[in-house]
Amino acid sequence: MQNYYAVIMAGGSGTRLWPLSRHHLPKQALQLIGERTMLQHAVDRLLPILPVERVFIVTAAEYVPLLSAQVPDIPPENFIMEPAARGTAGAIGLAAVYLQQRDPEAVMAVLTADHFIRSVEVFRQVLQVAYHLATQGHIVTLGICPSYPATGFGYIRRGDRIAQVDGFDVYAVEAFVEKPDARRAAEFVASGLYSWNSGMFVWQVPRILREFAQHMPDVHALLQRIAAALGTPDAVQVLQTVWPQVRKETIDYGIMEKARGVVVIPVDIGWSDIGDWEALYGVHMTCMDGNVILGNHLGIATKGCLIRGGDKLIVTVGLENTIVVDTEDVLLICARDRAQDVKAVVEQLQANGMTNLL
Amino acid sequence: MQNYYAVIMAGGSGTRLWPLSRHHLPKQALQLIGERTMLQHAVDRLLPILPVERVFIVTAAEYVPLLSAQVPDIPPENFIMEPAARGTAGAIGLAAVYLQQRDPEAVMAVLTADHFIRSVEVFRQVLQVAYHLATQGHIVTLGICPSYPATGFGYIRRGDRIAQVDGFDVYAVEAFVEKPDARRAAEFVASGLYSWNSGMFVWQVPRILREFAQHMPDVHALLQRIAAALGTPDAVQVLQTVWPQVRKETIDYGIMEKARGVVVIPVDIGWSDIGDWEALYGVHMTCMDGNVILGNHLGIATKGCLIRGGDKLIVTVGLENTIVVDTEDVLLICARDRAQDVKAVVEQLQANGMTNLL
Numbered sequence: 001m002q003n004y005y006a007v008i009m010a011g012g013s014g015t016r017l018w019p020l021s022r023h024h025l026p027k028q029a030l031q032l033i034g035e036r037t038m039l040q041h042a043v044d045r046l047l048p049i050l051p052v053e054r055v056f057i058v059t060a061a062e063y064v065p066l067l068s069a070q071v072p073d074i075p076p077e078n079f080i081m082e083p084a085a086r087g088t089a090g091a092i093g094l095a096a097v098y099l100q101q102r103d104p105e106a107v108m109a110v111l112t113a114d115h116f117i118r119s120v121e122v123f124r125q126v127l128q129v130a131y132h133l134a135t136q137g138h139i140v141t142l143g144i145c146p147s148y149p150a151t152g153f154g155y156i157r158r159g160d161r162i163a164q165v166d167g168f169d170v171y172a173v174e175a176f177v178e179k180p181d182a183r184r185a186a187e188f189v190a191s192g193l194y195s196w197n198s199g200m201f202v203w204q205v206p207r208i209l210r211e212f213a214q215h216m217p218d219v220h221a222l223l224q225r226i227a228a229a230l231g232t233p234d235a236v237q238v239l240q241t242v243w244p245q246v247r248k249e250t251i252d253y254g255i256m257e258k259a260r261g262v263v264v265i266p267v268d269i270g271w272s273d274i275g276d277w278e279a280l281y282g283v284h285m286t287c288m289d290g291n292v293i294l295g296n297h298l299g300i301a302t303k304g305c306l307i308r309g310g311d312k313l314i315v316t317v318g319l320e321n322t323i324v325v326d327t328e329d330v331l332l333i334c335a336r337d338r339a340q341d342v343k344a345v346v347e348q349l350q351a352n353g354m355t356n357l358l
Numbered sequence: 359m360q361n362y363y364a365v366i367m368a369g370g371s372g373t374r375l376w377p378l379s380r381h382h383l384p385k386q387a388l389q390l391i392g393e394r395t396m397l398q399h400a401v402d403r404l405l406p407i408l409p410v411e412r413v414f415i416v417t418a419a420e421y422v423p424l425l426s427a428q429v430p431d432i433p434p435e436n437f438i439m440e441p442a443a444r445g446t447a448g449a450i451g452l453a454a455v456y457l458q459q460r461d462p463e464a465v466m467a468v469l470t471a472d473h474f475i476r477s478v479e480v481f482r483q484v485l486q487v488a489y490h491l492a493t494q495g496h497i498v499t500l501g502i503c504p505s506y507p508a509t510g511f512g513y514i515r516r517g518d519r520i521a522q523v524d525g526f527d528v529y530a531v532e533a534f535v536e537k538p539d540a541r542r543a544a545e546f547v548a549s550g551l552y553s554w555n556s557g558m559f560v561w562q563v564p565r566i567l568r569e570f571a572q573h574m575p576d577v578h579a580l581l582q583r584i585a586a587a588l589g590t591p592d593a594v595q596v597l598q599t600v601w602p603q604v605r606k607e608t609i610d611y612g613i614m615e616k617a618r619g620v621v622v623i624p625v626d627i628g629w630s631d632i633g634d635w636e637a638l639y640g641v642h643m644t645c646m647d648g649n650v651i652l653g654n655h656l657g658i659a660t661k662g663c664l665i666r667g668g669d670k671l672i673v674t675v676g677l678e679n680t681i682v683v684d685t686e687d688v689l690l691i692c693a694r695d696r697a698q699d700v701k702a703v704v705e706q707l708q709a710n711g712m713t714n715l716l
Contacts, residue, residue, distance in 0.1 A: 317703065318695065333675070
């Protein structure tokens with residue numbers, strides 16, 4: 001349809017994939033799976049169903065040169081620059097007013113630049129269904145069928161099934177639930193009523209702006225000031241002035257938990273947030289010994305390892321369930337079950353003033 | 359005494375310390391413990407009891423430039439070059455004829471360039487005792503009190519105690535025993551009658567040459583030809599011609615097992631052959647978590663590791679009992695209990711033609 005648009009959220013940094021991800025080289029700009037970067041994958045997924053002119057990217061100003069070079073077909077004016085990170089609510093609201101100016105009837109999909117989706121065809125099908133439902137006035141979320149009791153994601157509890165469209169069941173959302181502890185996560189998964197909140201949403205722009213007006217009126221007022229200046233010579237200055245006043249909030253807490261008429265389509269699309277090295281290991285097909293090898297490697301009795309290097313020969317003997325990431329200036333060796341602790345490493349380097357390595 | 363000499367055997371290559379040891383940079387030339395190389399440690403140990411002019415080094419011609427630069431005080435003529443490796447019997451025989459030419463009454467200690475000795479003072483004391491006994495006509499071996507049932511060393515079984523000199527017990531040797539299997543090694547250690555054969559010997563040069571004449575007459579004849587040419591313009595050419603005919607043999611099998619009147623002084627001098635990375639780990643004093651760190655390291659939940667790198671930051675998370683050696687062109691990560699397998703790595707690289715890394 002002529003008024004379908006996609007907004008790819010590409011503002012994060014992904015410190016838990018350090019030392020590959022850096023301040024100047026965020027996760028969405030990395031070749032984590034195959035030869036294409038995560039942002040390129042995110043755009044590639046859309047192009048069979050959307051023209052490139054209707055794909056927008058929200059990111060920080062500092063990342064625009066890097067990211068625009070990776071997706072040169074995206075028109076420069078489709079890069080929406082956040083002056084500073086204010087959480088997903090602000091970023092989505094900003095994108096909504098940009099789209100409103102472009103097309104007051106825009107139907108807007110909010111997607112992510114740094115997540116992996118294995119079943120791209122299914123993703124495209126469900127996205128089409130979601131656009132269709134959004135056109136009918138729904139706020140649509142894509143819920144990920146949970147594959148384990150994750151404690152790192154928010155969950156969506158479904159209520160009654162309200163429709164079935166092209167083979168996808170559509171449910172009323174009963175509740176958005178913040179990240180649970182392990183016990184509750186296990187209950188959620190066992191119940192069969194919960195999906196992971198993937199952060200992918202589809203809605204009409206006028207509808208989401210009405211939700212902002214109702215549930216985040218302060219932010220809505222600021223967005224209105226930004227919207228009024230768009231297309232005028234004052235646009236940049238107004239944005240810079242107004243933006244710091246936008247309160248930091250997630251779209252989940254700010255809008256989704258309060259909005260009515262939200263629906264969820266639970267889908268199994270082979271989704272991963274690649275939140276850390278263990279998650280990246282998980283999305284790769286492994287060879288017989290369960291190793292994922294990227295680089296020049298010789299292994300003896302090496303099992304369940306992710307080895308990522310460059311030209312230097314990496315030899316492993318008797319290494320098991322370990323992540324090895326060798327870069328120009330840092331070597332990381334991390335037990336797979338400690339992959340979360342990479343964040344603590346980055347914090348420690350920050351505290352030690354070793355910012356040149358971040 | 360004026361006729362005490364030391365011959366340091368420095369011809370080996372030490373592939374199990376790869377990737378630090380290389381063809382062009384053998385183990386004895388490496389700074390494995392502290393700032394001094396293994397050869398420098400070996401010479402340092404002797405200088406309080408011997409003048410540098412009486413310290414000789416047997417090595418391959420290709421290593422002479424490297425090694426002589428490390429011990430510049432050793433006179434160039436004290437480097438004895440093996441044209442090719444023919445085992446310890448040939449190397450020791452060659453050194454004996456060089457010493458014979460220098461001093462027909464020489465008392466010769468055979469020592470090693472690539473072993474670690476923690477208790478240097480005790481080593482010096484026992485070496486003095488050994489020189490003394492050798493002057494009386496004994497063939498003296500230093501036996502290492504075994505600290506575990508090693509299967510990688512030969513053993514010496516002692517017989518009757520024949521003397522006590524300066525607090526050291528001296529025993530007749532009953533047998534030299536080749537590397538045992540684990541069961542026999544355990545029996546040896548439990549019996550209290552066995553020492554490790556460290557490859558350190560002391561004897562009069564005329565005595566050892568008589569042993570060669572008796573037990574290795576073919577080698578003795580070749581050594582005589584080399585000896586006859588020493589100091590003449592033909593010396594190098596004769597050595598090059600004769601040497602390939604010297605049969606490859608260890609001094610243990612060729613001489614020691616057959617000689618009579620051999621004595622052993624069992625000593626506890628904190629000896630290690632540093633045969634592999636695990637052995638190198640073992641000789642280091644470790645910090646609280648049992649880590650040995652050489653380089654720029656940040657560890658979280660890291661225990662029992664040996665980390666050796668350069669300027670590059672090495673970060674380890676949840677790593678235990680592992681060797682990490684980062685060099686310019688190779689990174690090795692090896693479970694400590696698989697340290698022996700580094701030899702297999704080197705063999706595999708050799709088979710793959712990757713000789714630039716060896």
